[in-house]
Amino acid sequence: MLSTSHVLLRKASDAFLSHRSVIQPRAFPAIWVQFSKLSTSAGVAVHDLPDIDLDRLEKQRNIGISAHIDSGKTTLTERILFYTGRIRQIHEVKGKDGVGAKMDSMDLEREKGITIASAATHATWDGNTINIIDTPGHVDFTIEVERALRVLDGAILVLCGVSGVQSQSLTVDRQMKRYGVPRVTFINKLDRAGSDPWRVIEQVEKKLGLRAAAIHVPIGLESDLKGIVDIISQEAIYFDGPNGETLRREAIPPELVELVAARRKYLIETLADVDETLGDKYLMEEHITDDDVHEAIRRATLQKIFSPVMMGSALKNTGVQTLLDGIIKYLPNPAERENYALERVTRDDSSDIVEEKKKLLSSHSTEPLVSLAFKLEESRFGQLTYLRVYQGTLRKGDLVVNTRTKKKVKVPRLVRMHSNEMEEIQEALSGDICAMFGLECASGDTFVSASDSKPLSMESLFVPDSVMSLAVAPKKKDAGSNNFTKALNRFTREDPTFRVHMDPESKQTIISGMGELHLQIYVERMLREYNVDLEVGAPRVNYRETVQRRANFNYTHKKQSGGAGQFAALEGYIEPTEDGVSVEFKNGLIGNNVPPGFLPAIEKGFREALEEGSLTGHRVQGVRMVVQDGKTHPVDSNELSFRMASIQGFRQAFMRAKAGVLEPIMKVEVEIPTEYQGTIMGGLSKRRGIIVNSSAHSEYGSVVAEVPLKMMFGYSTELRSMTQGKGEYSMEYLQHRILPDPDELMSDYKEKKAAGRK
Template sequence: MRFSIVQNARALLTRRSASQWRSTAHRSLSNAAAVANEQPSADLDRLERHRNIGISAHIDSGKTTLTERILFYTGRIGAIHEVKGKDGVGAKMDSMELEREKGITIASAATHTTWDGNTINIIDTPGHVDFTIEVERALRVLDGAILVLCGVSGVQSQSLTVDRQMKRYGVPRVTFINKLDRSGANPWKIIDQVQAKLGLRAAAVHIPIGLEDDLSGVIDIIHEEALYYDGPNGESVRKEPVPAEYQELLAEKRKLLIETLADVDEIIGDMFLMESPISTQDIHDAIRRATLEKSFSPVLMGSALKNTGVQTLLDGIVQYLPNPSERRNLALVQVMKEGSEDEVEEKQVTLASDSSESLVSLAFKLEESRYGQLTYVRIYQGTLKKGDYLINTRTRKKVKVPRLVRMHSNDMEEISESQAGDICAMFGLECASGDTFVSAEKPVSMSMESLFVPDAVMSLAVEPKKKSTSSANFTKALNRFCREDPTFRVHMDPESKQTIISGMGELHLQIYVERMLREYKVDLEVGAPRVNYRETITNRSNFNYTHKKQSGGAGQFAALQGYLEATKDGVSVEFKNALIGNNVPPGFLPAIEKGFREALAEGALTGHPVQGIRMVIEDGKTHPVDSNELAFRMASIQGFRQAFNNARPIVLEPVMRVDVEAPTEYQGTLIGGLSRRKGVIVNSTSTGEYGAIESEVPLGQMFGYSTELRSMTQGKGEYTMEYLQHRKLSDPSELIEVYREKKAAGRK
């Protein structure tokens, strides 16, 4: 008996019996939202039959194929089409021509469907790490998620990233092990990986009947019955007794499921200790409670391509994932500080998933369409109606909703209103991704929590080949892509006067270059990829700088004393006021900090931005006439540069986590290729015919790797690359020399 079960259960035994626990659990599941929010029963009934879910996974785990089956079995589409458009049509959720050509999801797509009387909003997200912002903003607004894992490859690098994103936004998930028809499939190994690599308690609720080519159905562990999927597309589910050869395995896995639940759920732990009978409903309730608490994930199994296990996954979505009223959604409200008449502070408030309350909604994704800007909106509270007037709490502007639609990939359905808990889209509103909209009738100064946006790691210099005819479309395309994708950045190099686009990787930028040609008819000249290096310091260094400028009349004077030091995490930048007395008036501190942050933009070694540094101001001097904000800003910049050069500065390069999958016969060649690119091999495994290599490689060494990989593996290998961290560049001499030559040329 597990110690945790016994310890928890003994405390509970003195207070409640098992029967009391069961009745309490039943009441809490059905009435929790009503008690918390005191909502009208009609609104509560609607919410209880509503799910907002996302499908997330590592690249090539079968997300889009799974979504296609879900839409088919729920009657949303009339025929199944395959990824890459092999049949000339392509999967419904990959509506972009580039997606169908490359066989990958580039932009997340939303749809809605119904299953067993329940409305389900689904967002299919990309698997490639270059488009990770699509996963971030989808999980930001969803209530639950499906983590899809390949039955052969299991937990991969992007699986870890998706897991971190789900934990960041507190999203409960069910796990679906897909591709059990593939050679080398082993679901039990994958469950072990989920527990070891993701740190998540998980247990199977299905057992596959056969594996690889022999996959014919699944066994429902909870109901103890075999399920077979008949018909041309597996649309008919047939229930049969469990085959004799699986009886022993069923008993073992059912016992393991109950024991795992007993570890994470007090109620089932109590019943388990007292050896009370545990019904199928008790198990379902325990799974739901533990899933909503994010302490457990039920593992369902099947093969989307072979039309196996998808209908039971739909049942699991409805049974185990939360409805909108069961998620705690927070917003920030500006209120007057207690005891003050003019000071404002922000406080967190909990929103009620109630359609009768004042409207609060979040714009989480933007798209440009032939009708104008399409804004995807999650409604957290209240009701949004066509023709309503809204307030954008960021800009304070009043706007009208001219059109309201429900999305089905790239198809639209006109609707008149959308209620709390729903996801819809609006036309004709100019806004940014992450803006909060509230009702103009009852406006409140409120904003939803911000979205995590990772830094760009790669840049390209681009310009139109035909400047005279393409410049307008070029500017229009860049503005659109920046609005739609927060990880896509554009700036003008002040020295070369080139337009620089930055993003999450080589593929990310290639896609945007290709989209400019296809959608805006702008053919670009693309310069060599540039790596986003950084600079930092390794020692503490003092500065004592006096800025003087006299040109007749009032001049400039400011003196600053302090030091620079590295921050603990090596990434963040901090400004600290350690002044004692009034040698530097407090009114100049904002100008000093502004100068410090300006100086961070260009390091002394290579001209790249500076990170991982803290500036501390200890003392200074002023002049009664000549001291002003400009003088202190200049003193801050020059003091920073003085100390930076004496603090043993170093150059940092972005290091990527690179995962390569290919047939095992090429594993030695691939390891050698990564080593030549200064890569460090972290792990190497093989499963049947395929092997996987985990490595860490400097980004500057990864250019052209996709071509090399195809050549080395005869087109059978694939890789994913994800930013890991910036590390010290061993030999920055070439970068330093290039920067010196550039500065010298600028002075001539």
């Protein structure tokens, strides 16, 4: 016989089941909490009952729009917002009408026609909620793409129909793979001269190593672009009206019937290779329906082994609505992504050793809260913190804990962002992206429920090293110093790739970043937002030092000045590490000539010596230090002595180990009309560039080269003059390589050291 609790539970279950399409946890969170408690007390697991989160999450997508610079991301986002009813009028990126694209809210973005900071918004399409983050394309702002992809469930990779897969496309692809983000591909700008979508799809497969196939065929190309053909439904789609808002579906034009049939066959064959279910049907020669194809695309896309390719032109209002349909059909909802947090656990064999263990997060809104702060922004109301809620519910007024600082804070205000506009909300459920005011935190901090006895923390972001530096100082020392400090503190908090330090010898403030444009933007923002006009020194390249062979050291540190002195002797060697980047300290001691208690001090000395190399004063990388023996004194040996012995022993061996200077090498991709290709290759060679690849197609060509960063200063001006303003380039950090002639750098460092001693 059933208990009263079981009877009530069954009735509640039936009620929820019959109203799943109506009842939402956002509207009735208290009911669902009670329902969960009732199920537990009745001995029935919550996951065995109808999950009211499921309906909500099935109709939600969190996506990012990523691409190489000038591929049309922001233009595409503007059309998406228009067709979903979020904006009433379309504006162009460069803001010629004085308004500019909705997602480029910063004046600098509208003036330069580029996206500098990622912007979040949300829209509704066919009953589904889509949270969108528009990201920059320029490599200097790659951290914006990095942190957006860290919290998103799916992405749109936008490729130019003319240029295809470019350098930043490769970077974005690596970022998507790093965070396991499934993507759909949209080939944009098919209205441009020289566009060729089939060449672009070949590049996706060859350069990105990803199986891809078209689900659209364009009706015409370049100036003749009229619409697209849906390969799966086999119908032509035209985009009528002043802004392409009216879709007209007709039979496939006769001249395209053969091409569409061939592309459909290729699509099914490709899917049969990557999807077992469709592959079985294909091999058994069973009839394959449209639904079979859609389901196979979704399965393969979620497994990140395939990307469906859609086509159009955002500027000409073609193919955007079909892209929106593809987002809903093929990209995952938040419940379909596996997200993990780190849990601190005590090892069974030791109560003193604590390890971090991965724990799979649930998408239930009733579980304990786990949310990640992935972006910070200064607003007129204070710090605005962008959050992704992975598990549980974040409510206004709730007590939450920052797992890094262990501080409890109360959520003062929650908002949902629409570019620079805000909409007040009372709560954010699992899977949501929101923002909150009034909390001091850092990018990458995790917020959990204050009541959670085992707080979890999310893995942090990957932050690349800076490659360029500038010496800056306010022109008006007294009036501008306060605002100068405020600006630096804000920008370093908001952007992990923007770093600030004080040069100990020159006493100059040094700002470091990802490139020339990155630092120029911050200098300009200080003037506009903080009224601080800066004196800017010449750009400085972040060189490194390294060793190229093994060398021994045998150093004794002695100091006697009455009473207890200092004594420490160390023997060992240094050698290059395998990857040429990492640094490593290794204990090779046998016996007790050096007590183990001094090892931390020895390692500290080694890492201190790495901070300033002996050749040019730059940081040392790619070296391993192995300590094999040493001597101590019963009275004079201490941690300071061994730290100093480690520093000097390292420096002794460093010069014997064929020390060298490393310079940053950039991968440079130049897009130009083919007539200028030879001139550009010659210009890059003069800048010590190594031409890696060059290609030409139709009217445009590209040149890929590896060029030292120092030689790229002022290249944008030279490129404009050589190509009559028709060329554009992008560059990204590749690696540090040995500088063939470091004499000038070494002599400058010696002069600087000598001047400091005077």
